[in-house]
Amino acid sequence: MPALLYSAENIKQFNTEQYNQYAKIQSWIQEFISAEDVEMIHYQSTNMQDVVRETGCDAINLIVTRKSRDKFINSGKVLSLLEAVFCPIVTPVMIARIALPRYDIKANFIVIDIEKGEVKLNRGIEAEGSNYEAYMNSFLYNMYAKMKNEK
Amino acid sequence: MKKYIVLLIISSLFLGKTFAQNTGYMGKHFFLNAEANFSPAYFNPNSYGKSLSGNLDYSAFNFILSPSVEAIVWKKGTVGVGYNFFTSYYIADYQILIDDEPDEGNIINLYKYLFYEPVYRIKSHGCHVFYKQYVGDTYAPLGHYLKFTFDAFFNKHVFNDVLPDTLITLGYADDQRFSQTPQKSMLFGFKVEYGYDFLLFNRLKLSTGISLGTTFGGYKAKLNDWLDSYGNDDIESIESVEYGKTRLLNAYWFGLKIGIGILTI
Numbered sequence: 001m002p003a004l005l006y007s008a009e010n011i012k013q014f015n016t017e018q019y020n021q022y023a024k025i026q027s028w029i030q031e032f033i034s035a036e037d038v039e040m041i042h043y044q045s046t047n048m049q050d051v052v053r054e055t056g057c058d059a060i061n062l063i064v065t066r067k068s069r070d071k072f073i074n075s076g077k078v079l080s081l082l083e084a085v086f087c088p089i090v091t092p093v094m095i096a097r098i099a100l101p102r103y104d105i106k107a108n109f110i111v112i113d114i115e116k117g118e119v120k121l122n123r124g125i126e127a128e129g130s131n132y133e134a135y136m137n138s139f140l141y142n143m144y145a146k147m148k149n150e151k
Numbered sequence: 152m153k154k155y156i157v158l159l160i161i162s163s164l165f166l167g168k169t170f171a172q173n174t175g176y177m178g179k180h181f182f183l184n185a186e187a188n189f190s191p192a193y194f195n196p197n198s199y200g201k202s203l204s205g206n207l208d209y210s211a212f213n214f215i216l217s218p219s220v221e222a223i224v225w226k227k228g229t230v231g232v233g234y235n236f237f238t239s240y241y242i243a244d245y246q247i248l249i250d251d252e253p254d255e256g257n258i259i260n261l262y263k264y265l266f267y268e269p270v271y272r273i274k275s276h277g278c279h280v281f282y283k284q285y286v287g288d289t290y291a292p293l294g295h296y297l298k299f300t301f302d303a304f305f306n307k308h309v310f311n312d313v314l315p316d317t318l319i320t321l322g323y324a325d326d327q328r329f330s331q332t333p334q335k336s337m338l339f340g341f342k343v344e345y346g347y348d349f350l351l352f353n354r355l356k357l358s359t360g361i362s363l364g365t366t367f368g369g370y371k372a373k374l375n376d377w378l379d380s381y382g383n384d385d386i387e388s389i390e391s392v393e394y395g396k397t398r399l400l401n402a403y404w405f406g407l408k409i410g411i412g413i414l415t416i
Contacts, residue, residue: 131289146173
C-alpha cells in the first residue's frame with residue numbers, strides 16, 4: 001500500500017515545500033478535530049484539495065498514541081519477588097521482571113477520507129505491561145492487514 | 152492506486168473504541184518453546200541428591216523440562232503439545248522382618264525389624280497438551296494468561312543403593328524391590344498456571360509463570376506415612392514405585408516456570 005509517512009523524525013528532514021504541505025495537513029486536522037462530528041465543508045478544504053492533487057493521496061491515517069509509566073510497585077512485582085525468595089534458581093529471571101519498567105499505553109488508528117472529511121476507520125487499544133512495543137506492533141500490523149483486506 | 156498519508160501524533164486524541172484483531176502475531180502463528188518448571192526441594196533429595204532438610208541446601212530445586220510446539224488458534228487463545236522429562240532421587244521406607252521372635256504381650260520387639268531406607272532414582276519421560284487463555288486487554292501471544300495442562304509421565308524406578316549384608320544373608324538380593332532391573336509406572340497430572348508472556352524483537356518469547364496442580368496418584372505412600380503416625384500397624388509396606396510417584400507429585404503440584412520461545416511461521 002503506497003503511503004507518505006509523516007513522523008516526528010521525518011519532519012526534521014523536510015524541505016520548505018514538504019513542510020508547507022505538512023502544515024496544510026496539520027491545519028486540516030486541527031479543523032477536523034475542532035468540528036468533531038458536525039458535518040460541514042471545512043474551511044481548510046481548499047488547501048487539502050491542493051495536497052490531494054500534489055500527493056495523489058485520498059485518505060489520512062492518524063496513529064495516535066499515549067504512553068505513561070505505571071506505578072513501580074504493583075501486584076506483578078510483588079509476586080515475582082516472592083518467587084525469587086522462595087526458589088533461588090528462578091531469582092535472576094524474577095529480578096529482571098521486577099526491574100523492567102511497566103507502561104500504560106493507549107493508541108488509536110484512524111483513517112479519514114480527505115475529500116468527504118468522514119472517518120472510515122477508528123479502532124483503539126488499551127494495555128499495560130512491560131511489553132508495550134509488541135502490543136503496538138501487533139495492533140498496527142492488524143490494522144494495516146484489515147485495511148488491505150477491505151481494499 | 153490509492154495512497155494514504157500516515158501521520159504519527161503523540162497525544163491522547165480519539166481514544167476509546169476497542170479493535171478487532173486478526174489471529175496470530177504479525178501474521179505468524181507457531182512457537183517452538185523450551186520451558187522448565189522449578190520447585191524448591193526442601194524435604195526430598197532432588198536430581199543431584201540435595202535438599203534443604205538433608206543438606207541445608209536452600210537453593211536445591213526440582214525441575215520438569217517441557218519443550219513444546221504452540222499454535223495461536225484465536226485472538227485470545229493458543230494450544231500446544233510437548234514432551235516432559237523429570238528425574239530425581241527418592242527414599243523409600245521399609246520395615247523388614249529379620250527375626251521371628253514373638254512379641255511379649257503388648258511389648259513389640261523392635262529389634263526383630265530392620266528399618267531400611269534405600270535410595271532410588273526415578274526417570275520420567277512423557278507428554279503434555281495444553282490450552283492457554285490470555286486474560287485482560289491483550290491478545291495472544293502477549294501478556295497475562297491462564298494455562299491448563301494435562302500431563303502424562305512414563306516412569307522408570309531404579310534401585311540406587313547398597314543392600315546391607317543382613318538383607319543379602321536373608322536372601323533379599325533377589326527381591327524385586329532391590330533389583331537393578333527398572334520397575335515401570337505411569338502417572339497423569341493436571342495443572343493450572345498463571346503467567347506472563349513477553350515478546351522481544353517480534354520473534355523471541357520470554358515466559359514466566361506459577362502453577363498449581365496434582366497428579367492422579369502418588370498419594371499412597373504419603374497416606375501410609377500418615378496412618379503409621381496414628382499407630383495403624385495393619386498397613387503393609389508399600390512398593391518403591393509408590394514412593395517414586397509421591398516424589399513426582401511432590402515436584403509437580405507447585406511450579407515456577409521459566410520459558411523461552413521462538414515465533415516461527
